Structures are given as C-alpha cells and as structure tokens.
Amino acid sequence: MIRTLIFDLGGVVITLDQPQAIRRFELLGVKDAASRLDAYTQGGIFGELEGGLIDAETFRQELEKLAGRSITHEECAFAWQGYAKEVPQRNLDVLQRLREQGYRLLLLSNTNPFMMEWVNSDRFDGHGHSVAHYFDALYLSYQMRLMKPSEEIFRRVLITEQVPPSECLFIDDGPRNVAAASQVGMRTFCPKNGDDWTEEIYQYL
Numbered sequence: 001m002i003r004t005l006i007f008d009l010g011g012v013v014i015t016l017d018q019p020q021a022i023r024r025f026e027l028l029g030v031k032d033a034a035s036r037l038d039a040y041t042q043g044g045i046f047g048e049l050e051g052g053l054i055d056a057e058t059f060r061q062e063l064e065k066l067a068g069r070s071i072t073h074e075e076c077a078f079a080w081q082g083y084a085k086e087v088p089q090r091n092l093d094v095l096q097r098l099r100e101q102g103y104r105l106l107l108l109s110n111t112n113p114f115m116m117e118w119v120n121s122d123r124f125d126g127h128g129h130s131v132a133h134y135f136d137a138l139y140l141s142y143q144m145r146l147m148k149p150s151e152e153i154f155r156r157v158l159i160t161e162q163v164p165p166s167e168c169l170f171i172d173d174g175p176r177n178v179a180a181a182s183q184v185g186m187r188t189f190c191p192k193n194g195d196d197w198t199e200e201i202y203q204y205l
Helices: 018-027 044-050 056-067 073-083 089-100 113-119 151-161 175-183 200-204
Strands: 004-007 084-086 104-109 137-140 168-171 187-189
Touching: 018 073, 044 056, 056 073, 056 113, 073 084, 073 113, 089 104, 104 151, 137 151, 151 175, 168 175, 168 200, 175 187, 187 200
Parallel strands: 004 104, 004 168, 104 137, 168 187
Antiparallel strands: none
16 A cells, blocks of 8 residues: 655656756856756766765856856856746645645655755745645755665665555656666656646556
8 A cells, every 4th residue: 555655856746947957057158058967867066966975065166167157156046946847736736635635745856955945945836835845754865965766765765764665656757767766666657747647646546
C-alpha cells in the first residue's frame, strides 16, 4: 500500500521553462548557457551548486569569470528562477487533497539556493505560502550533497523517513530519475513537464 508520495519540483509541481533560463544566463554574458544547462541534471559549476559542492557566493564568483563581467546575487537568482514558468493551481489543490487523505508528501528536488529563495518564500504560490505549506518534508540536493539520479539520494530519503520503498510512489518528469527510484524498489510515475497529472496519479495509489 502506498503511504508516502515523493514529488519532484521542476516539471511536476511547477512547470519548467528551460529556454527562458538559458536566455537569462545568456543576457548575463554566459554565451554557451545552452550547453551548460540541462532539464534534469546540471554539469560544471551549475552542477556543483546543485550538488552542494560550492555555495551561492562561490557560484556567483565563478559565473563572473564565465561571463567576464560583474554579476550580483540578485542577477544570479533572476537567471536561475527563469526555470519557473508557472505553478498550476490544480497541482497545489491535489497536493492539499492528498495530505488530507492521509498520505505523507515529500519533495525531492535537484535544486539550488537561488531557486529556493523563491520556492521557500511567501511568493511561491501566489497566496502567501511557500512550498513547505504543501509538504511534510523537503529533501534538496544542495543540502544533501547528493543528486538524482544517484540511487544513494533515494536510499537516504528512505532511511530518514523510515519507510519501505514498496510503500512509496515517486513522481518525476525525468526518465533517468524514475529508473533510479525503480531500482531501489519504489513505484514510479513519470508525467511530462507541464502535463496535468492530477487525475492520473490516483491510478498509482
């Protein structure tokens, strides 16, 4: 029986706009931003930030070197937050409904401090709530120093939550992430970025 639902952030809870993020980094002077930014797992200094290997200030300094100009913390945040296209109300509604129905809801995201400045703020949902309003716990790559699709990040969540994988449903738009979760024994659901998954999810519960 499924008791715990583990949601990805980008592409599931929120709709992603990768081209917008690329454009914003290009405007900062990162001319090869398209080759540096990935829809699921970042590389280089972008991956080091999301993997918790460098902090936000170090990232800002390294980005300045790439761009060849001064860049502020606020400019970094604006560029990263370009990934966020919208937060569909239907998604928030079903998250609240699932919690009311007794499921434990977790967020497991490859993300970074700049993105989470918005996600953790009362600007997140347009109603004065941060993402924490909708989840029982947040598991973030840069804090855990682990990234999907590493199986270790899923094992860490299972150990912390003290829940068997057979009682977990993992929802992520990344096929590699879903495959890794399957390997540790979780049930999985892989909607595409922007899909309305709010009815289909009940087929997996």
